[in-house]
Amino acid sequence: MLEYVHLEGEPFPSQVELLHRLFAGNNNLKFEPGTNASYTNLGYTVLGAVVEVIAG
Incomplete structure (x- = not known):
C-alpha cells in the first residue's frame, strides 16, 4: 500500500508521480503468483494517471 502524507503548503504530486513512488519502493510480492489473491x-490510480497525461 502506498504510504502518502501531504504537508500543508506543499503542492500535491501528480498521479504519475504517485505511481513512480509506489513502484520504486514496492518490489516484493505478498505471496507466490497463483497461490492467493x-x-x-x-x-484507479493508473486510470487517474492516464487521464492526467491525456488531459495535460
Whole structure:
C-alpha cells in the first residue's frame, strides 16, 4: 500500500508521480503468483494517471 502524507503548503504530486513512488519502493510480492489473491484500488490510480497525461 502506498504510504502518502501531504504537508500543508506543499503542492500535491501528480498521479504519475504517485505511481513512480509506489513502484520504486514496492518490489516484493505478498505471496507466490497463483497461490492467493488480494484486492487493490491501484487500477484507479493508473486510470487517474492516464487521464492526467491525456488531459495535460
